[in-house]
Amino acid sequence: MDIVETVQIESSEKIGKITYDECAVSPREWDNLGTMICEHKQYTLGDENSLDFSECENWEDVEKEIKKEYGRDCIMLPLYLYDHSGITMNTSGFSCGWDSGRVGTIVVDRATIRKEFNTKRVTAKLKNQILKQLKSEVEVYDKYISGKVYSYSIEDMFGNVFDSCSGYYGLDETIQVVKNVLNEF
Numbered sequence: 001m002d003i004v005e006t007v008q009i010e011s012s013e014k015i016g017k018i019t020y021d022e023c024a025v026s027p028r029e030w031d032n033l034g035t036m037i038c039e040h041k042q043y044t045l046g047d048e049n050s051l052d053f054s055e056c057e058n059w060e061d062v063e064k065e066i067k068k069e070y071g072r073d074c075i076m077l078p079l080y081l082y083d084h085s086g087i088t089m090n091t092s093g094f095s096c097g098w099d100s101g102r103v104g105t106i107v108v109d110r111a112t113i114r115k116e117f118n119t120k121r122v123t124a125k126l127k128n129q130i131l132k133q134l135k136s137e138v139e140v141y142d143k144y145i146s147g148k149v150y151s152y153s154i155e156d157m158f159g160n161v162f163d164s165c166s167g168y169y170g171l172d173e174t175i176q177v178v179k180n181v182l183n184e185f
Contacts, residue, residue, distance in 0.1 A: 013181070019153075032137050034137050074107050083099050
């Protein structure tokens with residue numbers, strides 16, 4: 001397994017070795033607030049759904065179908081995919097018109113919001129919080145689909161492993177975890 005990054009701190013004789021997590025679990029299998037509804041000819045993306053978009057001619061039509069299923073007052077964000085030597089996803093779009101475009105929507109209905117946040121009314125402040133959470137779900141999913149999920153091991157100079165763990169989404173986050181673990185040794 002190729003080492004992506006080696007982490008050392010002065011207070012420890014051990015080193016942290018970060019590698020790619022080859023058995024990463026899709027964050028869409030977690031308990032998410034939003035549902036990702038995606039359509040792509042080459043990739044299976046997002047969550048399973050039973051919506052039929054065969055009669056839709058554009059994304060406006062797709063959003064109308066989503067609102068029929070999730071309610072006209074649902075909260076949703078568009079999903080965009082960039083596909084060039086790998087894939088990446090976001091909610092704001094990409095500047096390259098050739099290799100990118102809209103691929104879907106992340107949506108949450110009001111009933112789910114009321115249940116999850118124990119509220120009867122969705123205020124503007126709560127809506128902003130929900131939009132941030134949906135964007136965060138997309139950011140974590142992007143790390144998964146772009147292969148930025150990592151494992152680490154804590155070793156001595158002879159290669160003896162003292163600790164290891166996997167399932168970290170994002171290199172910066174993984175480096176920080178490894179530094180924290182090394183501080184314990």
